[in-house]
Amino acid sequence: MRTGAPASAGTTTPAGRMAALARAELTLLSRTKATLFAALFVPLVLPFTLRSAVDEMDLDGTGLSVGSVLLPSAIGFSLLFAVYSSLVTVYAARREELVLKRLRTGELRDSEILAGAALPSVAIGLVQCVVLSAACAALLDLGVPQAPHLALVGLLLGLVMWPALAAVVSSFSRSVEGAQVAAMPLLLISMLASGTLVPLEILPDRLASLCELLPLTPVVTLIRGGWTGDLSAYDALGAVATAVAWIVLAVFAVRRWFRWEPRR
Amino acid sequence: MNQHEHVIEVTDLRRVYGGGFEAVRGITFSVDRGELFALLGTNGAGKTSTVELLEGLAPPAGGSARVLGHDPYEERSKVRPRIGVMLQEGGFPSELTVSETVRMWAGCTSGARPTGEALELVGLGRRSGVRVKQLSGGEKRRLDLALALLGRPDVLFLDEPTTGLDAEGRQETWELVRELRDGGTTVLLTTHYLAEAEELADRLAILHEGRIAASGTPAEVTASQPSRITFELPDNYFLGDLPPLAELGVTDHDTDGRTVRLRTHELQRTATRLLLWAERARVELRGLDVRSASLEEAFLRIAREAAGTSASSSGAEMATDAQGSRDGTKAGNAKAGKGTAA
Numbered sequence: 001m002r003t004g005a006p007a008s009a010g011t012t013t014p015a016g017r018m019a020a021l022a023r024a025e026l027t028l029l030s031r032t033k034a035t036l037f038a039a040l041f042v043p044l045v046l047p048f049t050l051r052s053a054v055d056e057m058d059l060d061g062t063g064l065s066v067g068s069v070l071l072p073s074a075i076g077f078s079l080l081f082a083v084y085s086s087l088v089t090v091y092a093a094r095r096e097e098l099v100l101k102r103l104r105t106g107e108l109r110d111s112e113i114l115a116g117a118a119l120p121s122v123a124i125g126l127v128q129c130v131v132l133s134a135a136c137a138a139l140l141d142l143g144v145p146q147a148p149h150l151a152l153v154g155l156l157l158g159l160v161m162w163p164a165l166a167a168v169v170s171s172f173s174r175s176v177e178g179a180q181v182a183a184m185p186l187l188l189i190s191m192l193a194s195g196t197l198v199p200l201e202i203l204p205d206r207l208a209s210l211c212e213l214l215p216l217t218p219v220v221t222l223i224r225g226g227w228t229g230d231l232s233a234y235d236a237l238g239a240v241a242t243a244v245a246w247i248v249l250a251v252f253a254v255r256r257w258f259r260w261e262p263r264r
Numbered sequence: 265m266n267q268h269e270h271v272i273e274v275t276d277l278r279r280v281y282g283g284g285f286e287a288v289r290g291i292t293f294s295v296d297r298g299e300l301f302a303l304l305g306t307n308g309a310g311k312t313s314t315v316e317l318l319e320g321l322a323p324p325a326g327g328s329a330r331v332l333g334h335d336p337y338e339e340r341s342k343v344r345p346r347i348g349v350m351l352q353e354g355g356f357p358s359e360l361t362v363s364e365t366v367r368m369w370a371g372c373t374s375g376a377r378p379t380g381e382a383l384e385l386v387g388l389g390r391r392s393g394v395r396v397k398q399l400s401g402g403e404k405r406r407l408d409l410a411l412a413l414l415g416r417p418d419v420l421f422l423d424e425p426t427t428g429l430d431a432e433g434r435q436e437t438w439e440l441v442r443e444l445r446d447g448g449t450t451v452l453l454t455t456h457y458l459a460e461a462e463e464l465a466d467r468l469a470i471l472h473e474g475r476i477a478a479s480g481t482p483a484e485v486t487a488s489q490p491s492r493i494t495f496e497l498p499d500n501y502f503l504g505d506l507p508p509l510a511e512l513g514v515t516d517h518d519t520d521g522r523t524v525r526l527r528t529h530e531l532q533r534t535a536t537r538l539l540l541w542a543e544r545a546r547v548e549l550r551g552l553d554v555r556s557a558s559l560e561e562a563f564l565r566i567a568r569e570a571a572g573t574s575a576s577s578s579g580a581e582m583a584t585d586a587q588g589s590r591d592g593t594k595a596g597n598a599k600a601g602k603g604t605a606a
Contacts, residue, residue, distance in 0.1 A: 011345070011374045020371020024360060031359045094357070102355025105319050106372050107344045 017108050021116030025090065029120050035089055039082040039121065043128055046081075047074035050197070057202065064228070067142030069199050071132060072224040076196040076216055078128040079158045083121050085183050087166035090117055092179030095170070100260045114254070118163040125162075129155055146229020150236055154222025157243040161215060164250035171259045190216040195224070218243040269333055270294035271419055271450040272301070272318060276327035279313045279474075287313035289474035290327065295467075300441070300451040302461040304559075305471035306567060311454040312352055314471070315423050318452065319349050331419060345374040348417030350408045352424050352454075358397035362388060362407060365396060366414070373415040386410045387436060401428035409437065413444070420444065422453045426460060438463055458560045470566055477566045482559055489557035489565060490515055491531035493538065497522045498547035512537045523551070531556055 029036055047070050054069050094100050094117060103113050136142045145151050169186065173179040191197055194216035200208040211217055218239035225231025225239075272295040279288035288310045295301040303311045317324050320336030320343060329335070334342045356365050363379050370376035383389045386406040391399065399407065405428055412420060422441070426434045441464060445451050455461055461468050462482050469479035478485050497503070503524065509517060513530040528534040535554050542549050555561075 012372060017372040020368050023371070024357065024364060024368035027364060028357050028359050097357060098351070098353055098355035099357055100355075101321070102351055103372070104321060105344075105349035105351065106369070107341070107374060108372050109341075 012107055014109070014112055018112050018116035018119065021103070021108065021113065022119035025117050026120040029086075029090075035086050039086045039124055040128075042081045043074065043078035044132070046077050047071075047132070057199075059199075059202075064199060064201060064224075065140075065142070067136050067140035068224055068227050070140060071136040071142060071227060072220040073196040074132040074136065075129050075155065075158075075223055076190070076194060076220050078125050078132065079162045079216065079219065080187055080190055082128055083118075083125040083159065084162040084166045085180075085187060087118055087121050087163050088170045088179050088183040089176060090121070091167055091170035092173055092176045095259060096176060096262050098261070104260055110260075114163070114167055114258075118166075122159050122163060125159060126155075142227060145227045147226050147231070149226070150231060151223045151226025153240060154219045154226060154243075157222070157240070157247065158216075158219035161219070161243060161247050161250065164247060164254060165215060167258055168250050168253045171254075171257050174263055186215075190214060193217075195220040199224075212238075213242060215243070215246040218246075270330075271297050271299075271332060272452060273330040274314075274318070274327070275329075277314065277317060277324050277329055278326035279310075279317055279322070280325040286325075287474055288317070288324075291469075291471070291474070291476050292327075293469055293476065293479060295450055295452060297450055298445060298448045299466045300445045300453065300464055302465035302468040303452070303454040303471055304458065304461050304468055304563065305454075305456065307456065308473075309471040310474040311471055312423055313474075315421055315452065315454055319347070319421055320344070345415065346417060347419045347421065348412035348415060350405075350412040350420075350422045350425055352427075354396075354404050354408055356396045356404070356407065359395060361393055361395055362399070363392035365407065366392075366410060369411045369414055375416060376414045377416065382410045382414050385413060385440065402430060402433050405429055406433070406437075409440070418448075418450065420449055420451045422451065424454055424456070426455070426457065434460070458558075458563055462559045470563060472566060478562065486557045486559055486562050489562040490527035490529050491534075491556045492553075492561070493526045493528070493531075493535060493555075494551065494553040495524055495549040496551045497524055498545075498549070501547065507537065507541050 029039075050073065051066070051070065054066050057069070059065070059069070091100075091114075094103075100113060104110065108116070137144070165186065166183075169182050170179050173182045193211045194214045195211070196216065200211055200217070200221075203211065212221070221231065221239045222236065222243075225236060231239075272293075274291060274293050276290045276292055277288055278286065278290055280286050291310075291314065293301070303314060305311045316322055317329050318331055318336055320331075320340050323337045329337075331343050332346055336343045336347075360368070362383065366379045366382055370379060370382075376382075377385075379392070380389065383392055386409050388403065388406050388410060391403060396404070396407070405425060409422075409425060412422065420441075425441070426437050429437060438460070441451060441453070445464075445466075453460075453464065465482055467479070467481050468485065469476045470485065471477065478488070503519060506512075509526070512526070513528050513534045514526045515529060516527040518525050526534065526538075531554070538549075
């Protein structure tokens with residue numbers, strides 16, 4: 001963990017500063033048991049509780065298998081719980097303790113503060129995705145991805161999008177508890193309507209096309225398409241565009257509305 | 265940077281908050297290298313709002329702030345590595361230990377001191393393994409100071425650095441700040457402890473409602489204020505029985521029952537003539553209290569004048585503060601009074 005964190009003399013670099021902050025955040029995460037539990041176990045356990053439901057789904061004619069339904073869902077849950085939900089709490093907690101304000105008096109740039117604080121959660125999300133992919137491949141006969149580049153693009157977009165959305169959502173609350181409540185709507189909508197619990201392929205067309213505009217949907221679509229290999233270039237580009245639009249929107253909102261100090 | 269330039273230069277600085285509240289209403293001052301400048305004021309006077317602009321946490325609504333020749337907000341990356349900041353209230357994750365906090369901050373600070381050295385500097389060496397949430401209020405202030413000093417800054421911003429410290433801790437912090445100042449560090453300090461400003465400041469400004477009500481060296485600020493003589497009229501004497509007050513050099517007076525309060529800019533002359541009169545008249549001036557102007561007097565007077573008759577809540581708080589110290593100095597004044605009389 002000593003990488004890039006200059007302990008003594010020398011001018012700091014963005015990477016070094018973010019590493020120092022990320023290390024502290026990792027320490028803090030390891031001491032907040034509730035957040036750690038939600039981040040580590042929920043995304044790993046939840047998909048397997050869904051398995052019986054997926055087994056009973058009528059997947060004939062959708063080109064989907066149990067594995068290609070479950071894995072993108074699992075990765076979606078990982079983004080929602082390990083990244084988004086825990087980061088909403090982290091940002092709100094640091095703001096309430098005036099940590100964000102204090103950090104802003106130092107050499108860190110604003111973007112470095114937000115990114116550095118997000119790094120441990122993003123890393124956990126990434127590791128979970130790798131573990132889940134390996135587990136699904138081994139246990140559900142999913143095999144290797146047919147278009148790995150799509151899955152990779154989907155994952156990377158998700159890992160940028162959800163910290164940014166977490167920062168936006170955390171701005172609309174006055175306390176850590178309030179932030180956890182504020183995180184719920186997007187969390188629930190994403191679980192229900194982004195193809196995680198129910199594949200969009202078995203929804204009515206009009207509802208499905210509405211659901212495609214949600215932030216988690218393009219991530220799930222790209223990852224699923226990466227494994228099945230039957231996502232058309234047109235659909236893939238559409239998903240990437242939707243994801244990029246959400247990222248741009250979230251970054252804009254952060255720059256415009258992110259609160260560095262508690263409301264008093 | 266040119267050696268002769270001011271390290272901090274503030275010109276007609278303004279700050280307006282979202283709701284339209286104008287916290288800083290056009291203030292101007294400068295601080296030279298190695299100088300310790302104190303911003304004094306009641307709560308809500310605009311001290312913190314001013315310091316935050318100099319720290320580059322927000323852009324000014326008008327006027328300009330320069331720190332080390334740069335705009336602290338627009339040119340953050342040029343200013344930040346050379347300044348140290350202590351905010352009014354901590355800002356550390358409560359679940360990190362003291363040394364973890366310093367280590368994190370060191371990773372974000374150019375030319376940081378080793379953790380142990382920084383903690384020794386503020387007397388927290390033995391508390392390095394303790395979680396921040398278990399520190400006392402005073403210890404948290406020391407930790408904050410350690411972080412402000414971590415990068416050996418050229419300019420130090422200290423926002424109420426000794427609030428919550430006990431008397432000993434306050435002395436130690438003063439000693440440390442003085443050493444840094446003597447080493448060439450420029451210090452901008454805010455405080456509502458008048459003694460702290462009197463003790464430390466080379467120059468100071470008293471803020472009231474976002475404006476500078478008085479500024480200069482502590483001696484200059486107090487010199488503009490009158491000294492005071494208080495005594496009880498002897499039995500069967502009236503104010504008119506005293507020598508003509510103008511002849512005594514009295515500029516202003518008031519009475520409260522039999523207690524007379526005289527104000528003068530020529531304390532020695534007024535006191536001498538008053539005491540000579542009492543000697544000749546063979547009367548005893550009971551409760552005699554002769555007091556030269558102090559920063560506290562100056563401060564209270566300025567706060568009173570500016571506030572008019574309506575005591576704002578912040579003014580009332582300050583007055584309570586001052587009341588406490590006034591009670592505390594009563595014994596000392598009595599002694600001083602005797603000394604003058606003898």
